[in-house]
Structures are given as structure tokens and as C-alpha cells.
Amino acid sequence: MVQAIQSPPAEAEWDTTLIRSYDVAGPRYTSYPTANLFDESFTANDYLQLAAAERFNIAPLSLYVHVPFCRNICYYCACNKIVTRNRALVRQYLDSLAREMDLRGRLHTRRPVTQLHLGGGTPTYLKEAELTELMHQVASNFRLCDHESREYSIEIDPRTVKDTTIALLKGLGFNRISLGIQDFDPLVQGSINRTQSPESVENLVHKIRDHNFKSLSFDLIYGLPQQSVRSFQQTIARVIDMSPDRIALYNYAHLPTVFTSQRAIDRQTLPSADTKLAILDTVGRRLLDAGYDYIGMDHFVRPGDELELARHNHKLQRNFQGYSTSLAADLIGLGPSSISQFGDTFSQNAKDLQRWSAALSKGHLPIVRGLHVSNEDKLRRHVIMTLACQLSLDIPEVEQRFGINFASHFESSLTQLKAFARDGLVEITQTTISVTGRGRLLLRNICMCFDQYLLNADRKSDGPFSRTI
Ligand code: SF4
Known part of the structure; x- marks a missing residue:
């Protein structure tokens, strides 16, 4: 698939007043789902x-x-x-x-x-x-x-x-x-x-x-x-x-x-x-x-x-x-507590040394939890990781790759993101979403707009996540 030519990302603009106003708990997206x-x-x-x-x-x-x-x-x-x-x-x-x-x-x-x-x-x-x-x-x-x-x-x-x-x-x-x-x-x-x-x-x-x-x-x-x-x-x-x-x-x-x-x-x-x-x-x-x-x-x-x-x-x-x-x-x-990302799965070993060791001495893999990544997860993972890493998203590429209409599929995400655009964190056109220099400090918050599990979660509590400040 041909990648659209994109301009280089904007220089990070350090604006702590903005960080303060977006201080919510959220994942660091070392994986999606988390x-x-x-x-x-x-x-x-x-x-x-x-x-x-x-x-x-x-x-x-x-x-x-x-x-x-x-x-x-x-x-x-x-x-x-x-x-x-x-x-x-x-x-x-x-x-x-x-x-x-x-x-x-x-x-x-x-x-x-x-x-x-x-x-x-x-x-x-x-x-x-x-x-x-x-x-x-x-x-x-x-x-x-x-x-x-x-x-x-x-x-x-x-x-x-x-x-x-x-x-x-x-x-x-x-x-x-x-x-x-x-x-x-x-x-x-x-x-x-x-x-x-x-x-x-x-x-x-x-x-x-x-x-x-x-x-x-x-x-x-x-x-x-x-x-x-x-x-x-x-x-x-x-x-x-x-x-x-x-x-x-x-x-x-x-x-x-x-x-x-x-x-x-x-x-x-x-x-x-x-x-x-x-x-x-x-x-x-x-x-x-x-x-x-x-x-x-x-x-x-x-x-x-x-x-x-x-x-x-x-x-x-x-x-x-x-x-x-x-x-x-x-x-x-x-090793104990280690996570594997293999194909469309995540799996985690037992955290406790004795439990991890005991499984292995019986000749078993010490995996105790994990998940299968769904098609919807793969789509959202692609969007979140592309924004987090490339700082811009080629919308037609996503539509072609996943067979979706971006505007209707991500209607509620785009509604949230438009508020971010008013604060100058992102620029949204028909074909791209680009993170601005101001937005680079708040990548987590931008990615959170596309996290299906947060949309459904009780956002009154921090859950297992740390805050921006
Ligand atoms: S106690 Fe924690 S922070 Fe300190 S060395 Fe061990 S793992 Fe690192």
C-alpha cells in the first residue's frame, strides 16, 4: 500500500497551561488493548x-x-x-x-x-x-x-x-x-x-x-x-x-x-x-x-x-x-510477569516466582492470562499507534486497509477530537489527522479518543492509569 507523502512533524511546543487543562488519567499505550x-x-x-x-x-x-x-x-x-x-x-x-x-x-x-x-x-x-x-x-x-x-x-x-x-x-x-x-x-x-x-x-x-x-x-x-x-x-x-x-x-x-x-x-x-x-x-x-x-x-x-x-x-x-x-x-x-505479543494475541506469565516456576517444572508454559485481539481492536490499534508514532494519520489509507468509512466508524472519536482541534492540538481534514507541536505533549489524550474501552469505562475514576501531571 502506498503511504501518502506527509510533511515532517511540527516541533514540540512546550505549553504547561495546556497540560494542566488536560490532566486526566490514561494509558501510555505500550499496547492496545491495554x-x-x-x-x-x-x-x-x-x-x-x-x-x-x-x-x-x-x-x-x-x-x-x-x-x-x-x-x-x-x-x-x-x-x-x-x-x-x-x-x-x-x-x-x-x-x-x-x-x-x-x-x-x-x-x-x-x-x-x-x-x-x-x-x-x-x-x-x-x-x-x-x-x-x-x-x-x-x-x-x-x-x-x-x-x-x-x-x-x-x-x-x-x-x-x-x-x-x-x-x-x-x-x-x-x-x-x-x-x-x-x-x-x-x-x-x-x-x-x-x-x-x-x-x-x-x-x-x-x-x-x-x-x-x-x-x-x-x-x-x-x-x-x-x-x-x-x-x-x-x-x-x-x-x-x-x-x-x-x-x-x-x-x-x-x-x-x-x-x-x-x-x-x-x-x-x-x-x-x-x-x-x-x-x-x-x-x-x-x-x-x-x-x-x-x-x-x-x-x-x-x-x-x-x-x-x-x-x-x-x-x-x-x-x-x-x-x-x-x-x-x-x-x-x-520470566515471571512477562507479556508476549504474538500474532493476534497477548499473553502474560504468572507474576509470582513460585507459581511461574511450578508451571515450568511440570513442563507447562507459565501463561495465566491474555486476550485475542479482535478486528475492531486491530483497527483501533492501527489508528492509536500511528498517531502515537507518526503523529499523523492518512484517513484513506485506514479506510482502504480496514474497509471502513472513517467518518461514520469514528463519529464519536471525531467529535471528541474536534474539541482538541479548537485548542490547537490536532488539525483535521477530509484526508488527514495531524498532531500539532502543541499536541505532541498530549499524545496520550489524543490517542484516548480512539480507545473503545475508555469510551465504555467509568471515567470518574483513574482506573489503573497514571495522570499526565
Ligand atoms: S526496587 Fe524497583 S526501582 Fe528499585 S531497583 Fe528494584 S525494580 Fe528498580
Whole structure:
């Protein structure tokens, strides 16, 4: 299908007054439908049936491995993790993971792995010999590739690595590193139980650069206890000095009834909504001034970054790690709580280490929930992901691809979107919907207009989603 020629996306315009007026809870659209809609009617048998039908598939594959362990608790954390010093659990995990890789690898033998991501928890909780063992298992059960274009990434907690670990990761085939930074201010670090000096991170960054990793990302969080505009400005100044290729700037959502470790945070020490907005404003402008481009939905990149090029070439996609280049359509998740996106299905492993392990020791896939993507889901996913990634939608292309009349099919979505157009967030013509520079800050809200499940949901509550501010 011929893609209409589109003008390049407008520069992001930072307008926090606008952000404040659109502050509602909503998904980040790392998938559509979103993971809260998975249920137990989807079983491992559904996955196995699909895998049997797909056994001759040779298309590239993406792998995600969840390493659930952490040495210490960070109070703000909302991840699926096990805080422990009990190394026997690591042995159990690695043995079970080898079983899962054996089961899954047999189902996807012909497919080259173009993307691999180790996330957690803390992947570098594993000792060097354990990381080597894990990667040996991956290489034994899947077709790893050594092509320059592969994207093999790992999340690093700077407090857990030695210089030798960085050399080892390079040797194991990783070419991208993501560092959990959050904030450099000692007072903030003390109040979230995560102390790491900027100097130690700087040394690590030098080491990573010395080993010629292709890309370095930083994760930051705003809205943490004791944060102020001034303190976070200092953090950002140090971050800019270290010049990571990508920056993910996440919003801390305080939900102590859901995440028990957050009860250790004194609510009185959290910045007010106005301060959070001021922090976001200052930081956003500072990063744009420093030359970063705002890709959308929390992500900033240096000019010329592969994500920016991927947008230009219509190859940008969203998956459970955020934005990525479209190197593979299917994603297989390994380890407790991991999610797979395979064909027209989503499936999730048991979150609990023991339950996940028990299924594998009986020779079963540890899938406990998921869903089949309907034709309507596929249409809406295409619209949402195209807007989130390309910032514009070619309406005749969608009509032709899905055999619909766009105006009548999306009548209520377009009614909502017209209000956004009056605020200058989108431009709507007979043939295109384009996100403006102002709208790039509110991509989530724009995408939400096309989310069928939100149209039917009780919008008085936030549900499982975080707010913009
Ligand atoms: S934030 Fe990361 S390192 Fe800290 S407890 Fe959560 S998963 Fe572990």
C-alpha cells in the first residue's frame, strides 16, 4: 500500500497551561488493548495452537527477559520485583528460565532475534557468571544475530555494576544500555532509599562510552519526595553534561494502597501539583534547549537518534518498553510477569516466582492470562499507534486497509477530537489527522479518543492509569 507523502512533524511546543487543562488519567499505550484487559479465559493452549500454526514463520522476533530480583527496595517502585539476598532463589529462577527458554525456543526455532531486552527488577543483580549463563541459555534456544542493526539492550542499576560488568555485557552481545538515574539530589535519594552519587554514574558513563555501546539511555522521575524545581534543575544540568542519547522522564504516581513500599514515603514531602507542573515545564524546556527532541509520551532523544529516523521512515513503534524501531512484529516475554505479543494475541506469565516456576517444572508454559485481539481492536490499534508514532494519520489509507468509512466508524472519536482541534492540538481534514507541536505533549489524550474501552469505562475514576501531571 502506498503511504501518502506527509510533511515532517511540527516541533514540540512546550505549553504547561495546556497540560494542566488536560490532566486526566490514561494509558501510555505500550499496547492496545491495554494489559488491564487481559483475562484468564486466554490460556497456554491458545498460545500453543497459534505457535503450531506459525511453526514455519521465519520473520524476526523480539525477546524480553524479566529478571525480578533487587538488592534493596526503592520506595517509589511499582515494578514486579523480589527484594532479597537469598541466592537460592536466583538458582531456582535460572533453572526455571532455562525450562521456559527450552519450551518457547522449540516453538520459534526459525526466527532470528533482532531485538532483545533484559529488564526487571534489576538484571545486574545477577552475578557475572549468572548473566553469562542466562545469555548462554538464550543463545542455545533462540537464533541470536550479530548484525550491526540488532538492538540488544539491558537495564542497569548503577549501584550494582563493576567496570568488568560493562566489558562482560559488551562481550555477551549487548549494544544498548539503559541506566536507572531518577534524581541526583541527595535529599531526594535519601527519601526514596536509592543513593547513588553523580560521580559514580559519570564514571560508569565513561566506561560505557569506552566500550562503544551504540546507545545510552537515562531514566528519570519527576514528582518524587523532596523534589523542587531548583533541585531537579541541578539534576538535569548534570544529566545534560553526561549527554545520554535518550532520556525517559516519568511521572511518579503516588498510590500507596496499591504499592506497599510507597507507604514509606511521607505524603507531606511530595511536591504539589503546581510544583510538579513547574518541574515538568522547566525540565522539558531545558532538554529542548539542549538539543533534545521530544518523541512523545515521556521520551526525549538526541537529533539523529534511530527513533527519530524510524519516525521519518514510518518504522517507529510502541511496545512494552516504550518507543522502539520496528525490527520485529512479535515479542516473546520470558520470566515471571512477562507479556508476549504474538500474532493476534497477548499473553502474560504468572507474576509470582513460585507459581511461574511450578508451571515450568511440570513442563507447562507459565501463561495465566491474555486476550485475542479482535478486528475492531486491530483497527483501533492501527489508528492509536500511528498517531502515537507518526503523529499523523492518512484517513484513506485506514479506510482502504480496514474497509471502513472513517467518518461514520469514528463519529464519536471525531467529535471528541474536534474539541482538541479548537485548542490547537490536532488539525483535521477530509484526508488527514495531524498532531500539532502543541499536541505532541498530549499524545496520550489524543490517542484516548480512539480507545473503545475508555469510551465504555467509568471515567470518574483513574482506573489503573497514571495522570499526565
Ligand atoms: S526501582 Fe528498580 S531497583 Fe528499585 S526496587 Fe524497583 S525494580 Fe528494584
